[in-house]
Amino acid sequence: MVDITSVLPDLGGALDDVAIGDHYSAGVGSPWLRANFVSSIDGAATVENKSGGLGGEADRRVFDLLRTLCDVVLVAAGTVKAEGYGAMILDAASVEARVAAGLKPQPTFAIVSGSLSLDPKSRVFADAPVRPLIFTTESAPPNAALSRGADIVVCGATTVDPVAMVAELAKRQLTRIHCEGGPSLFGSLLAADVVDELCLTVSPLLVGGESSRIAKGVVPDTRTMSLAGILRSEDTLLLRYVRTRP
Numbered sequence: 001m002v003d004i005t006s007v008l009p010d011l012g013g014a015l016d017d018v019a020i021g022d023h024y025s026a027g028v029g030s031p032w033l034r035a036n037f038v039s040s041i042d043g044a045a046t047v048e049n050k051s052g053g054l055g056g057e058a059d060r061r062v063f064d065l066l067r068t069l070c071d072v073v074l075v076a077a078g079t080v081k082a083e084g085y086g087a088m089i090l091d092a093a094s095v096e097a098r099v100a101a102g103l104k105p106q107p108t109f110a111i112v113s114g115s116l117s118l119d120p121k122s123r124v125f126a127d128a129p130v131r132p133l134i135f136t137t138e139s140a141p142p143n144a145a146l147s148r149g150a151d152i153v154v155c156g157a158t159t160v161d162p163v164a165m166v167a168e169l170a171k172r173q174l175t176r177i178h179c180e181g182g183p184s185l186f187g188s189l190l191a192a193d194v195v196d197e198l199c200l201t202v203s204p205l206l207v208g209g210e211s212s213r214i215a216k217g218v219v220p221d222t223r224t225m226s227l228a229g230i231l232r233s234e235d236t237l238l239l240r241y242v243r244t245r246p
């Protein structure tokens with residue numbers, strides 16, 4: 001397993017998963033919306049339309065570990081399709097860590113889709129250990145097949161309203177929200193100012209080209225964040241920023 005050490009705060013030496021979990025749990029409120037992204041040094045969020053080409057072993061380790069700290073994993077439809085998500089099933093070690101921390105064995109998988117053009121036969125739904133949620137809009141066409149495999153929650157007229165979505169999650173006791181993207185969803189979460197934390201892996205790559213950044217769309221005001229921590233693994237930085245609100 002690749003070593004991950006701390007830069008800020010200095011925790012000394014290679015960190016085990018418990019120490020990394022503690023690092024990411026410090027200062028977390030309720031409800032809390034954390035987003036996790038990986039980017040190249042020059043700001044690319046994808047290589048050949050996937051994030052996989054950016055993240056190394058340390059990014060993968062933290063990516064997996066952050067899923068053990070949440071009630072719900074929130075992902076938009078574009079990323080579910082581009083990254084080929086299956087059912088949200090964590091391995092036995094992650095389940096053990098979650099249960100020890102007082103969480104349900106598996107997180108709920110919540111998907112954001114305005115169009116509801118998702119495959120009801122996908123493993124996302126067929127193999128789900130917990131019935132997934134789909135957040136959509138009043139203008140979405142009815143999709144009876146999809147509603148057999150997931151709870152469909154309407155949150156907004158033509159786009160999903162992030163404030164209403166966070167409130168719907170809270171109603172279901174899903175207050176530790178972990179968002180894995182993608183950039184369009186992250187942009188709308190930033191626009192609504194519901195993001196409490198951004199975990200950003202800076203991968204030691206220069207990519208160039210036209211690939212997207214981690215956030216798309218219009219954010220009315222810039223959002224100020226405070227640096228809450230830096231982990232390092234070889235040439236990769238794992239940054240933790242939390243939202244500074246007046």
Ligand SMILES: NC(=O)c1ccc[n+]([C@@H]2O[C@H](COP(=O)([O-])OP(=O)(O)OC[C@H]3O[C@@H](n4cnc5c(N)ncnc54)[C@H](OP(=O)(O)O)[C@@H]3O)[C@@H](O)[C@H]2O)c1
Pocket residue numbers: 036037038039044045046049050051054075076077078079080082083112113114115116117158159160161180181182183184185186188212214216
């Ligand atoms: N670098 C990273 O860490 C990272 C992380 C995640 C993803 N990615 C990459 O990002 C790319 C996908 O980007 P993207 O911006 O197209 O994807 P996205 O945000 O994952 O998905 C966009 C789609 O999600 C739905 N959506 C998002 N926000 C919505 C809202 N507020 N209301 C209603 N629907 C909403 C819509 O689905 P419908 O079309 O169904 O209405 C929309 O077309 C992929 O290449 C993926 O690999 C990178």
